[in-house]
Amino acid sequence: MPKILKTISDVRDFTSLYSLINRRIGFVPTMGALHEGHLELGKKARNECDCLIYSIFVNPIQFGPKEDLDKYPRDIKDDLEKLDSIGTDAVFIPDNSAMYPNGFNSFVDIGEIGNILCGKSRPGHFRGVATVVTKLFNIVCCDQAYFGKKDYQQYIIIKKMVRDLNIPVEIIGADTVREKDGLAMSSRNAYLSKEERISATVLYKALNYAKDNFLNFESKDGLISKTIEFIKREKSANIDYVEIRNTADLSDVQSLKKGKFVLLLAVRFGNARLIDNIALN
Numbered sequence: 001m002p003k004i005l006k007t008i009s010d011v012r013d014f015t016s017l018y019s020l021i022n023r024r025i026g027f028v029p030t031m032g033a034l035h036e037g038h039l040e041l042g043k044k045a046r047n048e049c050d051c052l053i054y055s056i057f058v059n060p061i062q063f064g065p066k067e068d069l070d071k072y073p074r075d076i077k078d079d080l081e082k083l084d085s086i087g088t089d090a091v092f093i094p095d096n097s098a099m100y101p102n103g104f105n106s107f108v109d110i111g112e113i114g115n116i117l118c119g120k121s122r123p124g125h126f127r128g129v130a131t132v133v134t135k136l137f138n139i140v141c142c143d144q145a146y147f148g149k150k151d152y153q154q155y156i157i158i159k160k161m162v163r164d165l166n167i168p169v170e171i172i173g174a175d176t177v178r179e180k181d182g183l184a185m186s187s188r189n190a191y192l193s194k195e196e197r198i199s200a201t202v203l204y205k206a207l208n209y210a211k212d213n214f215l216n217f218e219s220k221d222g223l224i225s226k227t228i229e230f231i232k233r234e235k236s237a238n239i240d241y242v243e244i245r246n247t248a249d250l251s252d253v254q255s256l257k258k259g260k261f262v263l264l265l266a267v268r269f270g271n272a273r274l275i276d277n278i279a280l281n
């Protein structure tokens with residue numbers, strides 16, 4: 001079983017031994033309720049580093065007041081078994097007071113990129129993510145940290161933050177792991193009813209529709225409306241956004257003639273807000 005680290009000094013004691021002898025530490029931050037998508041990140045780290053550390057922490061400051069913080073799925077016993085199965089060395093499971101002691105009041109401001117896409121309907125979300133990731137990097141002192149491209153905006157924000165603030169961690173992105181029918185694995189899929197779970201398969205089909213038809217469109221608006229039409233065939237789909245952005249930095253796209261683009265979407269099915277994306281070219 002992985003060694004369970006509860007306090008910040010537990011982590012420091014554990015990682016300092018590895019740093020002392022110049023061993024590479026790979027780190028995978030998560031909120032638990034682990035699935036194959038989370039484990040793929042660790043397997044990649046396992047191959048590339050000498051030591052593999054996960055964190056499991058449902059970070060309260062990245063949830064809005066009306067979001068699912070209390071309902072977020074938690075199953076530490078199952079998580080530990082899964083982490084053991086891929087040879088995890090240690091897992092940091094702090095409680096809220098270790099991460100946010102009384103008087104905590106310093107945040108990482110990541111600017112406008114935190115206000116677009118998911119940031120529009122989740123104000124403050126990425127500020128909370130950037131803050132907790134910075135804290136975790138300062139605690140774990142890893143060499144490489146692994147993030148899923150399923151949360152593409154998060155991945156780009158963390159890469160930018162690390163560059164802007166000269167944080168000495170290499171950010172590695174990993175492709176989205178999907179169920180057999182294409183639905184991106186997510187801890188929040190647990191919120192879907194049987195019918196919603198079937199309806200949600202429209203997302204990956206819509207992403208592929210957009211990718212396959214990309215060359216037929218010169219303007220992004222045409223491709224976006226067709227993709228929205230595609231998703232709306234599922235009556236239970238409630239679209240938050242469908243957008244096309246430049247792949248490298250999520251900046252606005254003027255024309256589809258030149259550049260590399262990603263289509264990103266967020267769609268609600270009942271209580272589950274699902275996100276996904278696809279590289280168009």
Ligand code: AMP
Binds near residue numbers: 031037149
């Ligand atoms: P979370 O527990 O949702 O905060 O996710 C922890 C990490 O796992 C993040 O870097 C996510 O992007 C990544 N992740 C979540 N789902 C997937 C997936 N289906 N494929 C690849 N990575 C994922």
